[in-house]
Amino acid sequence: MLARKFVYAAAGAAMLTAAGAAQAETLKLAVGFPTGSAAVYALENFAKNVEATSDLKVKVFSLSLLNLKETPPGIRDGIADMGFVLPPYYPAEFAETNLAANLSMLATTGEQIESPGTAMGAAMTEYVFLHCPDCLAEHKKQNQVYLGTGTSPTYILHCTTPIRTMEDLKGKKYRSGAANFGRWAEAVGGTKVSVPGNDIYEAMAQGVVDCGMFSATELTNLQLFDVTKFITTKIPGGVFAGVATNNINRDVWADLTPAQREAIFKASARSSADVTWKYYADAKRNLNDAPGKGIEIIEPTAEMVKMSEDFVKSDLAVISKQFTDDYGLSNVDAKIAKISELVDKYKKLTAGMADDPEALAKLYWDEIMSKVDLSTYGMD
Structure with missing residues (x-):
């Protein structure tokens, strides 16, 4: 007691x-x-x-x-x-x-x-x-x-428009739930949009974002089957x-x-x-169920996957600088x-x-x- x-x-x-x-x-x-x-x-x-x-x-x-x-x-x-x-x-x-x-x-x-x-x-x-x-x-x-x-499991793209090529990634508005995913969005020529998890459904439905970066679990967690039309797997990668x-x-x-x-x-x-x-x-x-709910599953090209892996390597220096300069953390590289x-x-x-x-x-x-x-x- x-x-x-x-x-x-x-x-x-x-x-x-x-x-x-x-x-x-x-x-x-x-x-x-x-x-x-x-x-x-x-x-x-x-x-x-x-x-x-x-x-x-x-x-x-x-x-x-x-x-x-x-x-x-x-x-x-x-x-x-x-x-x-x-x-x-x-x-x-x-x-x-x-x-x-x-x-x-x-x-x-x-x-x-x-x-x-x-x-x-x-x-x-x-x-x-x-x-x-x-x-x-x-x-x-x-x-x-x-x-x-x-x-979470691997982060993938849940979109209202298809993402099949590097060119398709450009100019899109990406919902980002963490800073590293936001930087990925900018690296591919897109715009990061910060939207709380509870507001993703409305943001996708109203066109505030074109793609959400999150795991396929959120299709049921946040009832996003209704607003997702295309899924591109493996990118951006990472987990939450x-x-x-x-x-x-x-x-x-x-x-x-x-x-x-x-x-x-x-x-x-x-x-x-x-x-x-x-x-x-x-x-x-959810990924198994998606095609039956009208969602197209797209495999990224080798170029898209390599781009994400290269981004992760280069982003380590960005993370180090950001957390040292912006947040005042010490011994960040260690x-x-x-x-x-x-x-x-x-x-x-x-x-x-x-x-x-x-x-x-x-x-x-x-x-x-x-x-x-x-x-x-x-x-x-």
Whole structure:
């Protein structure tokens, strides 16, 4: 049981009741995706796992309590106890974490694996937990405790017009959910457009964007089957790694018992694995279903694929300069080298885990999260 009951003011700021008040037992978890989405699936499983191993209960609010943009400040201010956080929506506040997320295109270059998201998610999680105290510090500044990262499958083009050649890429308006994808759009002669995930459907329907860069999972997550007419696979490549699967409010975390924190931490290893697996499984299914829904699947030319790979290599220097000059990060090149090393490490360790979330969760625990000292983590 929690030691104090959480009371939420109408304005949204959370306050703890005075000592001796009745105990609360249910945590509010906000997910800015609709019911049936991969994120909600994973976090509903998280709730079940927490309830099975502790005296806590978790209520998942899908697209009702907070949307994707509102979730980080909503957790910070106590409107929700936990939530599905997308750090790229707040580039300055989560600059250290976003540096690693900006390197997600490394997952689909070099050694090729079936599910690049499995490698990138594990690499992000190890980096933030074990190698990036500055990442943890920026989560602390937002009154949150980081609990792991799940990632998407490969990013591809979902368009209202066909993209078959290098020439077709020029002049298009591309929805970008992270800075590296926006730079790719500009590199191919297009225009990047920043649109929150919850607004992609309307942006495509109204012609605000010609193509969205995201995984095929979003065809069902965000109901984009209706507005997508053409899919070009393999490009831009990369995955979306700017995810903190179920961050928790620091005051809530501190108020838990050691046993409750352990239950949440172990369930978080599985939730990050579940997010990654479910995104991958849904993407495969959606691509299989797309032709039957009137969507043409286009394979890019060899020239287009090479262009994307060349972009990733050249973009490393851009990322280094941007995060050094614009965000004031230190030792950026060393951090990039470490993240690159971790991506390569987990490409090997996650081999064969594309369809095995249980094995992936065990990897998260054995290689990463079991090494975190829960007696002090998030408590200072």
